[in-house]
Amino acid sequence: xxxxxxxxxxxxxxxxxxxxxxxxxxxxxxxxxxxxxxxxxxxxxxxxxxxxxxxxxx
Numbered sequence: 001x002x003x004x005x006x007x008x009x010x011x012x013x014x015x016x017x018x019x020x021x022x023x024x025x026x027x028x029x030x031x032x033x034x035x036x037x038x039x040x041x042x043x044x045x046x047x048x049x050x051x052x053x054x055x056x057x058x
Contacts, residue, residue, distance in 0.1 A: 016040045 014027030014036040023040035027033035 016043065018043070 012028050012032045014025070014032035016036050016039055017024045017026075018040075021044075023044065025033060025036045025040055027036050
């Protein structure tokens with residue numbers, strides 16, 4: 001049974017693609033794009049730390 005009032009749902013998507021050290025960020029809205037920028041920054045920092053870790057250990 002379908003109701004007369006249908007709920008309107010809004011789906012937002014976004015993503016980060018790394019081409020070498022350069023992140024390409026996309027999103028369906030400014031809010032999602034900002035979150036993807038934060039995610040890209042965190043991933044970049046983690047990758048830099050993992051890359052530099054052997055130099056700090058030895």
